[in-house]
Amino acid sequence: MRRSGLILSVVFFFFAVFLASPMEMKTAMALTPEGKQLIFDEAGLLKQEEYHELTTLAKQYGAHRETDIIILTTNNDVNGDVMKLTEDFYDEYGPGYDKPHGNAVILTLDMNNREVYLAGFYKAKTYLDDERLDKIRSKITPDLTSGDYALAFQTYMQTVDKYMGYEPGVNPDNPLFNVWVQLGASCIIGGIIVAAMVIRSGGRITINRSTYEDANTSGILDRRDQYIRTTVTKQKIQRQQSSGSGGGGGGTTGGGHSHSGSRGSF
Amino acid sequence: MQVIDFKCPNCGSDMVYDSESGMLSCHSCGRTDDIKLMPDPLKRNVFSEGEATEYHCKSCGAVVITDADTTATSCSFCGSGIVLGDRLTGKLAPALVIPFSISKEEAMRAFRKWCRNGRLTPNGFMTADRVKGITGMYVPFWLYELNNAVEVHAHGTRVSTYTKGDYRYTETQHFDVYRKIRLNYVDVPIDASEKMNDELMDKLEPFPYDQLKSFKTAYLAGYIAEKYNFDEKELFPRAKSKIHPFIEEYIRSTMTQYTTVNYTNKQIDTKLGHAEYALLPVWVVHYDYNKLEYTFAMNGQTGKVVGKPPISKRKVMTWFAGISASCFLSLKLISWMMGGGFW
Numbered sequence: 260m261r262r263s264g265l266i267l268s269v270v271f272f273f274f275a276v277f278l279a280s281p282m283e284m285k286t287a288m289a290l291t292p293e294g295k296q297l298i299f300d301e302a303g304l305l306k307q308e309e310y311h312e313l314t315t316l317a318k319q320y321g322a323h324r325e326t327d328i329i330i331l332t333t334n335n336d337v338n339g340d341v342m343k344l345t346e347d348f349y350d351e352y353g354p355g356y357d358k359p360h361g362n363a364v365i366l367t368l369d370m371n372n373r374e375v376y377l378a379g380f381y382k383a384k385t386y387l388d389d390e391r392l393d394k395i396r397s398k399i400t401p402d403l404t405s406g407d408y409a410l411a412f413q414t415y416m417q418t419v420d421k422y423m424g425y426e427p428g429v430n431p432d433n434p435l436f437n438v439w440v441q442l443g444a445s446c447i448i449g450g451i452i453v454a455a456m457v458i459r460s461g462g463r464i465t466i467n468r469s470t471y472e473d474a475n476t477s478g479i480l481d482r483r484d485q486y487i488r489t490t491v492t493k494q495k496i497q498r499q500q501s502s503g504s505g506g507g508g509g510g511t512t513g514g515g516h517s518h519s520g521s522r523g524s525f
Numbered sequence: 526m527q528v529i530d531f532k533c534p535n536c537g538s539d540m541v542y543d544s545e546s547g548m549l550s551c552h553s554c555g556r557t558d559d560i561k562l563m564p565d566p567l568k569r570n571v572f573s574e575g576e577a578t579e580y581h582c583k584s585c586g587a588v589v590i591t592d593a594d595t596t597a598t599s600c601s602f603c604g605s606g607i608v609l610g611d612r613l614t615g616k617l618a619p620a621l622v623i624p625f626s627i628s629k630e631e632a633m634r635a636f637r638k639w640c641r642n643g644r645l646t647p648n649g650f651m652t653a654d655r656v657k658g659i660t661g662m663y664v665p666f667w668l669y670e671l672n673n674a675v676e677v678h679a680h681g682t683r684v685s686t687y688t689k690g691d692y693r694y695t696e697t698q699h700f701d702v703y704r705k706i707r708l709n710y711v712d713v714p715i716d717a718s719e720k721m722n723d724e725l726m727d728k729l730e731p732f733p734y735d736q737l738k739s740f741k742t743a744y745l746a747g748y749i750a751e752k753y754n755f756d757e758k759e760l761f762p763r764a765k766s767k768i769h770p771f772i773e774e775y776i777r778s779t780m781t782q783y784t785t786v787n788y789t790n791k792q793i794d795t796k797l798g799h800a801e802y803a804l805l806p807v808w809v810v811h812y813d814y815n816k817l818e819y820t821f822a823m824n825g826q827t828g829k830v831v832g833k834p835p836i837s838k839r840k841v842m843t844w845f846a847g848i849s850a851s852c853f854l855s856l857k858l859i860s861w862m863m864g865g866g867f868w
Contacts, residue, residue: 426864460644460645479779484701485702487699489698489699495692
């Protein structure tokens with residue numbers, strides 16, 4: 260019994276080492292200067308390969324927009340407010356692409372209260388105002404609700420990258436900015452013009468109703484416009500409701516860093 | 526069986542109608558005669574119908590080979606312009622004519638230019654130089670005077686919308702509408718020749734009616750002319766259908782204050798005032814390309830060219846791609862200027 264217990268404990272030990280080793284690798288990677296940690300999966304929502312993929316993606320998009328794209332998941336054992344958690348994280352950890360406490364966008368998932376908070380600092384505050392963060396949040400909320408965290412995080416990064424490409428103040432979802440809308444509209448315009456050219460190549464009719472009209476002898480002999488009745492229909496105006504539960508906005512951290520924000524539950 | 530030709534009283538050469546001066550002119554000695562002051566040879570002669578219909582050229586005596594509808598042509602043997610008098614008398618006598626103002630050279634030049642400007646025509650079509658076969662033709666037209674009595678009962682609505690509180694109100698006012706309209710059309714041209722494509726002839730309009738002259742055979746000298754195949758009664762339905770959209774437009778134009786109009790009763794009574802037989806000037810080119818024959822016509826007064834040219838698929842695609850690409854680029858530019866980023 261004792262021998263088997265020893266063997267078992269040895270097996271467990273190796274198993275634990277095996278399990279722990281990737282975690283160690285992760286921390287090691289996060290500490291290297293060019294590979295700073297961007298994903299803080301304290302709630303353990305991501306698989307190993309998902310973590311790596313998302314980190315690569317975050318670095319790639321972050322370099323493109325000169326902004327640290329950060330994800331923070333927490334079980335929130337102390338039951339703090341998700342906005343406060345985000346602000347404290349920023350003050351303590353001091354992320355930033357350009358400098359500590361620099362350009363950063365943070366997605367915080369509070370798994371305890373099932374709340375999500377998005378915050379943009381400095382450049383990200385200018386380019387990702389409350390409205391745009393709201394849009395990003397409403398985009399990823401369905402995936403968060405259904406538990407597709409990796410997919411939601413990927414969408415978050417892609418959308419951050421996309422929205423930061425638009426000047427502040429414009430609506431990033433304007434259909435005019437959509438490549439496919441632009442392509443479709445151009446093809447339709449081209450088609451209409453060329454079709455008109457083909458039709459008109461044979462010459463077109465250049466007479467109108469007044470060409471042969473004898474204006475001197477033509478005219479209205481008698482007219483009557485009798486009012487009968489008036490009918491009125493009414494229709495309720497659909498006011499735009501803010502999507503889902505949520506709202507709030509930006510604020511200033513304890514360390515004095517002002518930020519934009521969007522919070523909601525999932 | 527009368528053949529009319531126009532010999533120069535000075536030198537005996539053939540005289541032809543000159544589109545620039547509007548005179549009958551002799552190319553040999555330069556004599557010009559004002560057609561309006563000339564007695565028309567038609568009116569001095571009386572013909573009996575049912576005679577043998579073989580014509581001899583007065584200049585050379587050769588048999589004139591013509592179509593049954595031709596009223597003016599040139600002798601295929603000696604080239605002198607001749608007019609077949611008996612096909613222009615009695616019921617077949619034209620009342621009016623618009624002479625050519627565009628000469629053959631101008632017509633050829635204009636047609637070549639039109640071919641070059643054809644943005645969708647194949648390259649081979651443009652370089653092919655077969656414009657020489659151009660013929661100046663007086664096409665028979667009926668000019669209709671149509672009197673229309675229109676009576677319309679309609680239901681019209683005026684819609685206005687406004688918002689109050691949380692509701693959008695749509696207020697519709699209903700009206701009983703009545704219009705009695707007299708609508709007269711004058712000189713509506715309908716082509717009376719079987720040979721000419723109706724659609725093509727319709728596109729040639731408008732003809733400048735201020736150039737209408739009372740008919741003299743001398744205008745036909747040097748040109749081809751046809752006689753009508755359909756009389757004014759046979760073509761009356763076509764005239765009616767031609768002005769029908771104009772009448773509809775006129776009716777609607779008297780009810781512009783309404784948002785919607787539903788006709789409950791509409792009566793259009795079209796009466797034929799009178800129809801005049803007129804010869805209108807058209808330059809015609811028949812063109813073979815890729816085993817297909819294309820016909821082009823040019824208004825002999827205004828120079829307007831009509832006819833379906835062959836369409837090059839490659840050029841259509843090129844234009845489509847070019848326009849679409851530049852549209853795409855400008856849309857990109859607009860979105861970039863609006864702050865949407867170029868990519």
